[in-house]
Each structure stands twice: as C-alpha cells, then as structure tokens.
Amino acid sequence: MAGEPERFQSLGIRLVKAEFPMLIVGLSWKLKNNEILLHVQSDNYNYLAPRGWWVDSKDQPLLKGQNVIPNGGGFQLNPNIYKEEKSWFCFPGWREYHDHQSHYSISWAALRASGFNIIGLITQLQSDLNKSGVQSS
Numbered sequence: 001m002a003g004e005p006e007r008f009q010s011l012g013i014r015l016v017k018a019e020f021p022m023l024i025v026g027l028s029w030k031l032k033n034n035e036i037l038l039h040v041q042s043d044n045y046n047y048l049a050p051r052g053w054w055v056d057s058k059d060q061p062l063l064k065g066q067n068v069i070p071n072g073g074g075f076q077l078n079p080n081i082y083k084e085e086k087s088w089f090c091f092p093g094w095r096e097y098h099d100h101q102s103h104y105s106i107s108w109a110a111l112r113a114s115g116f117n118i119i120g121l122i123t124q125l126q127s128d129l130n131k132s133g134v135q136s137s
C-alpha cells in the first residue's frame with residue numbers, strides 16, 4: 001500500500017512519505033481551505049492500533065495554541081494519554097482511543113478482524129475532519 005500513491009490520491013489523500021512503519025499523508029481540511037499533514041505510526045500493527053497526530057512539513061507535532069489543530073468531534077488537543085504533547089484522535093481504530101481507560105467495549109483485535117485497515121482509518125479521519133463541529137485551535 002505504501003508504494004501506491006495513486007490509491008491514496010483516488011481517495012483525496014496525498015501520500016507525502018511512506019517508510020514502514022510510518023506514513024505521512026496530506027488531508028484536505030475544508031474549514032481552513034487547506035491541507036493538514038497527518039503522521040500515522042503503525043508499530044506492531046498486528047497487535048496494536050496505529051497512532052496518529054498532526055505534524056508540520058518537517059514532521060514535528062503541531063502544538064496547541066498555534067490555531068492550526070482540529071479540535072472537537074473526537075479530535076483532541078491536550079497531551080495524549082501517554083503524556084506526550086501531541087494531538088490525538090478519540091475514534092475507534094486509533095491507539096489512544098483503545099488505550100483510554102473509558103473505552104473497554106471495542107478491542108483493536110475485534111476491529112481489525114472486522115476489516116479495519118490503515119487506509120480506511122485515514123479516509124474516515126478525513127471525513128470526520130470535515131464534519132460540522134470541528135474547529136481550529
């Protein structure tokens with residue numbers, strides 16, 4: 001999949017960098033009339049959900065207070081549950097969601113067995129990014 005930029009492009013996603021186990025993709029953010037870069041880290045994908053956070057063009061995490069990070073509707077600004085200063089996603093399929101103490105009902109293994117995959121998660125994230133209620137913070 002990493003070597004298939006056409007597949008990403010056909011879904012409206014720009015593949016910026018692919019070096020296993022990491023992807024950087026550009027997602028269209030209509031609120032800002034711009035693209036936002038997403039870092040996806042898929043270490044141990046067979047057993048752990050991927051992680052994701054917003055980054056700049058140098059793959060540095062975007063920080064709270066810069067007015068460039070999506071917030072609301074599942075997009076989180078505050079440090080993640082690992083105490084890292086990185087945005088995170090409170091959606092099934094993303095590691096922080098599954099590792100959060102209040103999300104016991106859905107396991108990553110069950111989601112993965114039902115067909116969840118990286119490109120599907122990214123596509124869904126782009127859709128969620130463009131829903132009403134998502135603001136810039």
